[in-house]
Amino acid sequence: xTLNIDQxxxxxxxxxxxxxxxxxxxxxxAGETIGLVRVESCIVCGHCVDxxxxxxxxxxxxxPEKTHTIDYSQMPTPEQVMLLIKSRRSNRTLTSRPVxxxxxxxxxxxxxxxxxxxxxxxxxxxxxxxxxKLRQVSDYTIGVFDSLAKLLLxxxxxxxxxxxxxxxxxxxxxxNRLKEEHKAGKDPILRKATAxxxxxxxxxxxxxxxxxxxxxxxxxxxxxxxxxxxxxMGFVLTAMFVVIFLEQWLKEKSHVSxxxxxxxxxxxxxxxxxxxxxxxxxxxxxxxLLLLQKNLEKKGARP
Numbered sequence: 001x002t003l004n005i006d007q008x009x010x011x012x013x014x015x016x017x018x019x020x021x022x023x024x025x026x027x028x029x030a031g032e033t034i035g036l037v038r039v040e041s042c043i044v045c046g047h048c049v050d051x052x053x054x055x056x057x058x059x060x061x062x063x064p065e066k067t068h069t070i071d072y073s074q075m076p077t078p079e080q081v082m083l084l085i086k087s088r089r090s091n092r093t094l095t096s097r098p099v100x101x102x103x104x105x106x107x108x109x110x111x112x113x114x115x116x117x118x119x120x121x122x123x124x125x126x127x128x129x130x131x132x133k134l135r136q137v138s139d140y141t142i143g144v145f146d147s148l149a150k151l152l153l154x155x156x157x158x159x160x161x162x163x164x165x166x167x168x169x170x171x172x173x174x175x176n177r178l179k180e181e182h183k184a185g186k187d188p189i190l191r192k193a194t195a196x197x198x199x200x201x202x203x204x205x206x207x208x209x210x211x212x213x214x215x216x217x218x219x220x221x222x223x224x225x226x227x228x229x230x231x232x233m234g235f236v237l238t239a240m241f242v243v244i245f246l247e248q249w250l251k252e253k254s255h256v257s258x259x260x261x262x263x264x265x266x267x268x269x270x271x272x273x274x275x276x277x278x279x280x281x282x283x284x285x286x287x288x289l290l291l292l293q294k295n296l297e298k299k300g301a302r303p
Contacts, residue, residue: 002060003039010034010056016048024048043119084221091229098129098194103226110222111199111215117207123215126198134196137236138189142182144239149175164266167274178235189235196233260292261285 003024005016012034017025022042026035049062076084108125116123128134149172151157162169181188190196199215201208216232223230248258268281 001039001042001044002058003036003042004058005034005036006056006058007033009054011054013053015051015053016057019047019051021045021047044121045119084225088220088224090231092191092231094191094193094229096192096194099228103223103228104129104195104197106226107197107219107222107228111197111219114211114215114218116211116214117205120201120205120207120211122201122205122208123211124200125215126200128196128198129194131194134190134193137196138182138187141189141236141239142179144242145175145235146179148242149179164270190233191231193231256292260288264288 010033012027012031014027014030014034016034017027022038024036024038024042025048026037027033044059044061046059046062046067048057049059049067055064104127108127111125112123114123128137152161152169152172158169178188197219199212199219201211205211220230220232264284265277265281268277268284271277272280
């Protein structure tokens with residue numbers, strides 16, 4: 001990546017200095033020459049190119065052929081935007097009509113245009129339309145829920161977990177009902193959807209979940225504007241989280257840090273209640289892991 005300033009055309013307005021989140025552009029006093037520092041810290045947001053009135057900011061990631069002017073006269077009114085937001089629903093009554101590819105492309109494009117933390121732009125999108133693969137997603141989710149229900153009903157697990165997590169057990173009948181509906185061919189997971197959009201990021205993205213949710217909201221509003229019914233697949237996500245947790249558990253050489261986190265969370269849940277336990281639990285877990293960091297590292301269980 002390269003970043004330069006055409007000093008001949010630059011009018012030294014200082015707009016690039018004010019908008020750069022990484023403070024790369026410098027100007028000691030108004031009207032003086034614009035300088036550059038720490039160019040390597042650029043997050044490639046493009047704000048500098050956008051605000052420059054003379055096109056003097058030369059950014060390799062934003063050549064003239066890739067940039068375009070927004071016609072603000074075509075923007076929807078605030079009332080129209082609010083109408084779109086309020087009209088968006090999780091409509092679970094889906095039809096068997098396939099969503100046209102052109103509409104799916106627009107939905108993905110809207111999702112791809114969402115903001116990301118540090119402008120990482122590391123989101124990827126997978127559109128599944130194959131009926132067999134969609135069925136596999138439903139089968140997978142139901143299988144995880146069935147296994148989880150059996151685990152929660154284990155006498156030993158129930159004796160330990162239920163006193164601290166009573167709310168979890170209200171889902172056991174739900175899991176069983178979903179299983180029966182799935183057997184009857186009702187597809188309570190995907191609701192017989194003809195398309196599924198998976199939004200995913202690399203493991204290295206610390207804000208992957210937040211980035212994916214922002215992209216989903218864009219996709220959801222675009223789908224609403226196109227008249228395409230859509231649902232946030234909470235059941236599928238829950239099943240994935242359960243499996244990811246178990247995989248990480250099995251990979252750990254020592255379960256000390258995991259058990260500490262689970263134990264402290266259960267204690268705080270019992271003391272503070274479901275609405276207020278998260279922050280105290282996080283604080284207690286962090287403090288304890290920092291105190292035990294050296295011992296955990298020696299045993300191969302990094303906090």
